[in-house]
Amino acid sequence: MKMDTYIGLDMGKTKLAAGLxxxxxxxxxRNSVLTDWSDGGINILDQSRNLxxxxxxxxxxxxxxxxGCFALVDQRRGVIIKSSVKSWINTPLSKIFxxxxxxxxxxxxxxxxxxxxxxxxxxxxxxxxxxxxxISSGIAEATIFNGRIWHGSRSLAGxxxxxxMNCPGTMDDLFSGWGMxxxxxxxxxxxxxxxEIFDAVNTDxxxxxxxxxxxxxxxxxAAVAWINNLINPDVIVIGGSIGxxxxxxxxxxxxxxxxxxxxxMVQYPGGLNVLPSALGSDNGIIGAALLPKNEVAND
Numbered sequence: 001m002k003m004d005t006y007i008g009l010d011m012g013k014t015k016l017a018a019g020l021x022x023x024x025x026x027x028x029x030r031n032s033v034l035t036d037w038s039d040g041g042i043n044i045l046d047q048s049r050n051l052x053x054x055x056x057x058x059x060x061x062x063x064x065x066x067x068g069c070f071a072l073v074d075q076r077r078g079v080i081i082k083s084s085v086k087s088w089i090n091t092p093l094s095k096i097f098x099x100x101x102x103x104x105x106x107x108x109x110x111x112x113x114x115x116x117x118x119x120x121x122x123x124x125x126x127x128x129x130x131x132x133x134x135i136s137s138g139i140a141e142a143t144i145f146n147g148r149i150w151h152g153s154r155s156l157a158g159x160x161x162x163x164x165m166n167c168p169g170t171m172d173d174l175f176s177g178w179g180m181x182x183x184x185x186x187x188x189x190x191x192x193x194x195x196e197i198f199d200a201v202n203t204d205x206x207x208x209x210x211x212x213x214x215x216x217x218x219x220x221x222a223a224v225a226w227i228n229n230l231i232n233p234d235v236i237v238i239g240g241s242i243g244x245x246x247x248x249x250x251x252x253x254x255x256x257x258x259x260x261x262x263x264x265m266v267q268y269p270g271g272l273n274v275l276p277s278a279l280g281s282d283n284g285i286i287g288a289a290l291l292p293k294n295e296v297a298n299d
Contacts, residue, residue, distance in 0.1 A: 007055055007065045008289025009048055010110060011035075013084075013137055016044070017281070018051040020059055021289035025121040027282060029055050041085035052101060064104040064292030065097055068113030068284050074155045075108045075295065081155070106291040110284055111158060112149050114277075115142035116294060117287030118237045122278035127234035131227050132277075135220065136240030137178050139171040143231055149295070165219055175216035175223075177242055183212045198246055213249070221256025224274060228257065229264060239277030250276045 005028065009018045017032040031054050036043040052065065071083035078094020098105040115124075115132035124130035130144045141158040143150040150157050161172040173179045177194040184192035187208050200207045224236060238250045254274035258265055261272075277283060 005060065005062045006289040006292055007052055007062045008113070008285040008287070009052065009065065009067045010113065010284030010288055011044070011048060011067060011069045012110060012284065013070050016047055016051060017285055018055055019285040019289060020055045020062065021286055023293065025117065025286045025290070027285060029059070030285065031055060040087065042087055044085060049100070056101065062103060064106065065101060066113065066288040066291030067093065067097070067105065067107040068110035068288040069093070069107055070110050072155070072159065073107050073109060075106070075151055076155070078105070078107050104292050106295045108149065108291055108295070109140065109142070109158070111140040112142040113287035113291060114239055114283040115144055115287065116149060116290060117279055117283035118239065118277060119144040120290060121286065122283060123237045123275040124235045129231070129233040131231055131233040131236045133223065133227065133236065133238050133243070134240035135175065135177070135238060135242040137176060139176050139223070141227060143233065160223070165222065167219065171219070171223060174219040180212050180216055184209055194242060198249070217249070217252045217256050220253045222260055224253055224257035225260040228272060229261065235273045235275060237275050237277055239283060241281070244277040244280045247276050250274065
């Protein structure tokens, strides 16, 4: 029996990863490279093309290409609206790749792609409405409503990272990996990775970095409580490199969100359904691959 496959491209700021994926979410082949930021990232599209060619060569022709991108995109037109790669602005990426590779191409944000994967095959499987918040180099959110990605009227749904909170700073400043790294650098005077911050505090709960994590838990908990009462999904999945790898951090965020919600917890006698990502870094590839099937077939 012939098995339909799709190509998924996860365009991340640190790494570009692509895979040949079945309808059941199994990655048959994969390839990845570090994102080339030389010359302002102008080479990233060529890197992406090469990754796609390496997967398509010698394989039965896939049904389509899905791209999860770190830029702000208008998924309906397949156009990049705003990006840290200045040359990408107003680029009709879906059209370019569709014409070049001769197959339908759908572009969404990387967070929306990851959310779709967790909804179909991961921590949110079986839910009707699911929210996914990534805690990685930046902060973003995506929502699945009745089996569809909710984009909003202007493709801005889930773009919360640059929104300011009550305390000084944006969500990115306060609890992203980049934000925590900057705070650790201010303490130590050296460049510190997020993993080193968590390793230090897991070894010594009284380490000076413990305040960084406590502050991150407080603000991330507020974000989760806000998302829960605004969208009220069946499940909130926390992913990204930090969300997937730091299960204790996710549990602490869940507890803080429950504290903040206060009187509303009467509706959650068993506690909030806040879960770490089940698919890890694979959710970007898998979700991107299934975008053509999910976003096109249902339109």
